[in-house]
Amino acid sequence: MSKTKLIEIAKANLEHARAGTIDQTDSIYRVPAENYFNKDRWQLEMKQIFRRLPLMMATTAELPETGDWKAMTAANVPILLSRTKTGQVKAFFNMCSHRGAQIMAEGRGNTHRFTCPYHAWSYNTEGQLTSIYSNKEFGELDKQCHNLTELPCLEKAGLIWVILNRDSSLSIEDFLCNYDEMLAHFDFANWHYFDHQTIKGPNWKIAYDGYLDLYHLPILHKDTFGPDYPSKANYYNWGPHQRVAGPDSALAQFEQLDDAQWPVNYLLNGVWTIFPHISIASFDGGGRSIMLSQLFPGETPSTSYTVQHYLMENTPTEEQAEAAKAQFEFLKYVVEQEDYATGIKQQLALESGGKEHVMFGRNEGGGQRFHDWVERLISTPDKDLHGLFPKTD
Ligand code: FES
Ligand SMILES: [Fe+2]
Structure with a gap:
């Protein structure tokens, strides 16, 4: 079913290439400049988006084996992911039941138990409190009532989502709007995790705007990869999640094939974004690879940081690993010196008050939809959140 959808999109992109068109929106869209720096607004975004929606925290490839774990901080919340004995991934606050110390240092590893560095209380990979150091002297305590605090978590399509609210009743599956079925075509669950690196950037929305924007490629990236990439974009959405894929006349070579014969790899070209903070760009050559950019707001409205993850379809040979590196x-270099360097200066300019609005053109439908969703989410009360996410074929 979802391959049919990929082919439908490919055919639309081929039509656009033949007609020399793109899928334009009805009008130019304006976003108040202060949306990028106003503190109250930013706090609302933290509360209504980052602390309320599922966030993609890790790839399956980072913790494939039983006992594998990952500790990280997301939107100022320390979390711990654990692949339990049954093979299921669980998410917890990375926080000890004794006095709240962070149990695992940020990073990844494999273990049978999580031991707190403060007074050595230990938990198993299921998050159950298993031992209290000097228990007799500490006093009687029902261990079963003092496990790690669990967060809603779902692993799908080789990616792991967590909601940073232990009381959330939002279904992660509903939030995905069937987009995970499209992403599943990559088969990320069986990919090789190569490496990661972190880059500091401007307000999270300035940074994210760039991932939805092909318009800037031949201009801002003229000295690097820009001239080799299409700069015209069509946007396809599953609720708030969007795929960016341009008109492509080369698709004509597959036109006469039966659906089953269309090559899936080619059908996955372009950029896949996952609201509110993920972008996946894929590359070919010596086996497929992707860069998954995971964006988090920083400590102020003017800052963010992005963890870039590099995954490869196959375990690389030494030579391939060198090339991937x-x-x-x-x-x-491109993201730090071109995108974010521009974005950080753009942030300063916006904060100067020189303009009331910024604009997204009729060719920038991805940015328009993104800001629309941010707007909708910050004004939707909890009780109406479920109704926002449609199932999309
Ligand atoms: S805070 Fe963890 S054992 Fe004391
Ligand atoms: Fe860019």
Whole structure:
């Protein structure tokens, strides 16, 4: 079913290439400049988006084996992911039941138990409190009532989502609007995790705007990869999640094929974004690879940081690993020195008050939809949240 959808999109992109058109929106869209720096607004975004919606925290490839764990901070919340004995991934606050110390240092590893560095209380990979150091002297305590605090978590399509609210009743599956079925075509669950690196950036929305924007490629990236990439975009959405894929006349070579014969790899071209903070760009050559950019707001409205993850379809040979390393360094350069360097200056200019609004053109439908969703989410009360996410074929 979802392959049919990929082919439908490919055919639309081929039609656009033949007609020399793109899918334009009805009008130019304006976003108040202060949306990028107003503190109250930013706090609302933290509360209504980052602390309320599922966030993609990790790839399956980072913790494939039983006992694998990952500790990280997301939107100022320390979390711990654990692949339990049954193979299921669980998410917890990375916080000890004794006095709240962070149990695992940020990073990844494999273990049978999580031991707190403060007074050595230990938990198993299921998050159950198993031992209290000097228990007799500490006093009687019902261990079963003092496990790690669990957060809603779902693993799908080789990706792991967590909601940073232990009381949330939002279904992660509903939030995905069937987009996970499209992403499942990559088969990320069986990919090789190569490496990651972190880059500091401007307000999270300035940074995210760039991932939905092909319009800037031949201009801002003229000295690097820009001239080799299409700069015209069509946007396809599943609720708030959007795929960016341009008109492509080369698709004509598959036109006469039966659905089953269309090559899935080619059908997955372009950029896949996952609301509110993920972008996946894929590359070919020596086996497929992707850069998954995971964006988090920083400590102020003017800052963010992005963890770039590099995954490869196959475990690389030494030579392929060298090439991947060089490409990953190049990608860091492009994002840090071109995108975010521009974005950080743009942030300062916006904060100067020189303009009331910024604009997204009829060719920038992705940015328009993104800001629309941010707007909708910050004004939707909890009780109406479920109704926002449609099932999309
Ligand atoms: S805070 Fe963890 S054992 Fe004391
Ligand atoms: Fe860019």
